[in-house]
Amino acid sequence: MALDKNGIAKRIAKELQDGCYVNLGIGIPTLVANYVPQGIKVEFQSENGILGMGPFPEKGEEDADLINAGKQTITSLPGASFFDSAMSFGMIRGRHVDLTVLGAMEVSEKGDIANWKIPGKLVKGMGGAMDLVASAENIIVAMMHTNRSGVSKLLDKCSLPLTGLGCVKRIITDLAVIDIIKDGFLLVERAPNVSIEEIQNATKGKLIIQNKVPEMEF
């Protein structure tokens, strides 16, 4: 059965390694913070200027001067720090942030990503995404496998304006875990009770199936 957004977030949380600095994008990636495995210490960076981001505030504790990149009210943990946007993107470009998780409209089998513009229809802007994908050592895309019309978001080539070139390493969707390798999309894991055929049908780019593909574990 395909995962819901929280399921995707839960599976992504398994990618977190002890001692990692992580930047979580808006949407599904934000949910990852709820599922950090026990015994592991990670620190969340938000590119608007905080390291050591904590959970949402209790009612009455919200502070207009303390938000995340999604403009949501947040809290800071002991040991947190605030800084300006040049320092924040310095951390990102300088590869001090170890892992970036972000959403996408399209990903190509070369690891290209598009997530900021639909010409003539929708222009949100790239925000920090272009800096993040051009810089991070490790980039995971969190998204639904297909869009609302059922069209695959995993393509041989992106049709939308790109955010970054050949940068995505891994994609985690409601249906599968997929790595970008030289020849295309390598199917690494299936969502529970999702068949290889279902994934194949939902993937427009070249899907590579090697050996037996295990189900995700949580």
Added chain:
Amino acid sequence: MALDKNGIAKRIAKELQDGCYVNLGIGIPTLVANYVPQGIKVEFQSENGILGMGPFPEKGEEDADLINAGKQTITSLPGASFFDSAMSFGMIRGRHVDLTVLGAMEVSEKGDIANWKIPGKLVKGMGGAMDLVASAENIIVAMMHTNRSGVSKLLDKCSLPLTGLGCVKRIITDLAVIDIIKDGFLLVERAPNVSIEEIQNATKGKLIIQNKVPEMEF
């Protein structure tokens, strides 16, 4: 009579304008701070990371963590700020520091300056001088007119490795105030009781004398 170092500093202090941010180099320039005209507010920047530099400390008040670019112990005035070297030279390159006063080994009639190296003999390094002369809106050189052997330091062309190209606007020496103009060194003022001939003899580059040259006033 030729001025002493304090006399040069005193004359330079007359160049200070109300509301100016000033960087004073090592040596004679440092003395300028002692002669700020009354009724004028200036702030001194030292490129190692302080704005709002105050006088030397009283005995027992010295702090190893509070020095100027000459490595001398200093104090900070109310309203001062400390910052890192990137911010400090950001202020300089960004032309926020209005006036730079620094020493020189040689100045050419094109406004070139040399003050950091005598090949094979002495290498102190340029420190912040190259950044300062390449950036400041207004650069005044404070120096003795001739070196210890009596050789002119105002030349048609510098013989030593350059610190900066065509950047000096004004030179104030023990003998004269001289501006760099298109055609050479323009004699602007004489030290008290110093004749034009004396200045001419001590100047190797082209000295331009227009009209009557007044004596310096203090």
Added chain:
Amino acid sequence: MINKKVNSVSQALEGVQDGMTFMLGGFGLCGIPENAIEKLVSLDISELICISNNAGIDDFGLGKLLQNKQIKKMIASYVGENAEFERQMLSGELEVELTPQGTLAEKCRAAQTGIPAFFTPAGYGTEVAEGKETRVFNGKNYVMEEAYQADFAFVKAWKGDEAGNLIFKGTARNFNPLMCGAATITVAEVEELLPIGGLDPNQIHIPGILVDRIFRGNLYEKRIEQLTLKKI
């Protein structure tokens, strides 16, 4: 010390003109120069070019200048959550230059610190890099970006002193420090304005040399864009 205090927002905005380029601090509605924006809305100036990470929302922040059609061109990284903005952009009334957020920050800092150009990996291979010089350093592709040039920078700090020294709070810091001294005239508004010497010199985020005029803002609504609370 040199005193930068002005007594009103009107005085602080003296010299703003049609067609000028403004930098405005803030991320979303967090840390925006509310008092300067409010005043700009009331002035008869238009054809403005605004550099700001976001464009406000329909009825707050830069959104108000947009509603008023005072902005000719917007330079920003993210402009979602603003219907009027989208309408003006898609209809062609508003010119828009979208810039990666880190590049936008660094282009401000470059202007502040006298760096005319620098290289960044952001945007390589995308339409952001079109027409720009690209170059390989250590096997990686980079785009050359140039410093902004602006007439006024409007920033908002938490505390300031009359010498122009500034301290920001929390994530309201964002682009504000980087815009100080990055334009011909920098106007800082603060929640609390202290006499000279009222701030610890070791804790100052922006030295007064980068600020030309400082005033205490009369009113801070500090609207929250996405109130999000802990689920119980």
Added chain:
Amino acid sequence: MINKKVNSVSQALEGVQDGMTFMLGGFGLCGIPENAIEKLVSLDISELICISNNAGIDDFGLGKLLQNKQIKKMIASYVGENAEFERQMLSGELEVELTPQGTLAEKCRAAQTGIPAFFTPAGYGTEVAEGKETRVFNGKNYVMEEAYQADFAFVKAWKGDEAGNLIFKGTARNFNPLMCGAATITVAEVEELLPIGGLDPNQIHIPGILVDRIFRGNLYEKRIEQLTLKKI
């Protein structure tokens, strides 16, 4: 939070090797990583390349590594006041690369922030610009400078917490913040090491993400190079 504390200077220096490139904070003797330098002097490593604004004095700071002939090449902006340095340089024993101070600072910051290269006016028309690309922006000449690459950065802060967050004091800040995260491994030594959460997040000069190892220095002599007192 991720904990960066190590228990000794030996642990902090684990991995240093012959021929490595080190960055060392400080201006003159102000804010130098005394404990790291003291330890390096005692280790059997040499052929080092050191990036530091100054080279210490004969018997203190980097001067000690020079006396010991552990340094192959020095990258600095000012090296006056050091007789042994001058001797080694003029005799050709020591390679020296002199760099304008602001350029040195910016090359560290570039390494820290993932900027491979930038343009600066400093050194244009001088031997510093020889062999480097130059370019005109807005009618002014600039030199292209590239980011440093280093193996270790040794910095000294006033206070730190175990998450690696740092606060510097007075003019002992200088190059220290810019070297954090500018090398593969950053080692910070502090006068006071607090538990995580012991620092105000708004006052932190360098966030812990840029520091790999932090320890409390046992000994700070903090020698004054030019004691200068008010004349009475």
